[in-house]
Amino acid sequence: MRLSQAWLVARHDLNLYRHRRTILYTLVAFPLGVAIGFPVLVRYLLSRVGPASIPSPVLVGLIDSFSFFFVIASATLPIAVASYSIVGEKIEKSLEPLLATPTTDGEILLGKALAALVPTLAAIWASSVLYMVLMDRVTVGHLGYLFYPNAEIAVVLLALAPLACLFAVEVSILISARVADVRTAQQIGGIVFLPFVLLYVVSEVGIVTLDTLHLLAVSGGLALVTLGLFALSRRAFEREEILTRWK
DSSP: OOHHHHHHHHHHHHHHHTTOHHHHHHHHHHHHHHHHHHHHHHHHHHHHHOGGGSOHHHHHHHHHHHHTHHHHHHHHTHHHHHHHHHHHHHHTTOSHHHHTSSOOHHHHHHHHHHHHHHHHHHHHHHHHHHHHHHHHHHHHHHHSSOOOSOHHHHHIIIIIHHHHHHHHHHHHHHHHTTOSOHHHHHHHHTTTTHHHHHHHHHHHTTSSOOOHHHHHHHHHHHHHHHHHHHHHHHHHOOHHHHHHTOO
16 A cells, blocks of 8 residues: 555545535534633532632532543544545545545545545644643642643543544545435434443443543454444455445
């Protein structure tokens, strides 16, 4: 597999996405809402009930749970991008020339995965910096130290968020390779973030804890699942069927 060819496919898709405002707005709005909204919420809680009413361990647990929303965002944002990657190009008649080139199926799929992964992670990482700065400014007086950066946010941003993004991309590409309508692909792909929401819910009710060890364990399991999905998407991507029979 030639990474240079995969990157050419990714650059082609990235150029297409620049002209689709809906995708750009989605990439900006959700992470920015998390980055600003949760520090504002914590500031409101501290001013409303008083810092003395919120013990430091409770505040720490609350902030840790908020950081997991970057994982949920990483699994949500690529859906619109990756779902469009095959179906949208088929509808606009721009997929056939790519399929007619010597580029392999694996290179095409890797390129399309990179085209969804790169802007998503850029948005997540940029907004996470803003989130950490704002949250530290809100909580440093109550905790007596800068909460971020820490080990948990490092695992979230450097391991779990990229893997959640890849997982969502692979599922979305797998779906878009088998359906003929962008909206259908996006609607079906919308279920991708549900496992991460479920993990967040069970952590909130105390069944599991989202500490560094558990986050690493989830990242390892997700890596194995994502590798399996990439192999499955290569088998489901039938070049000849798309070229000859998909109308």
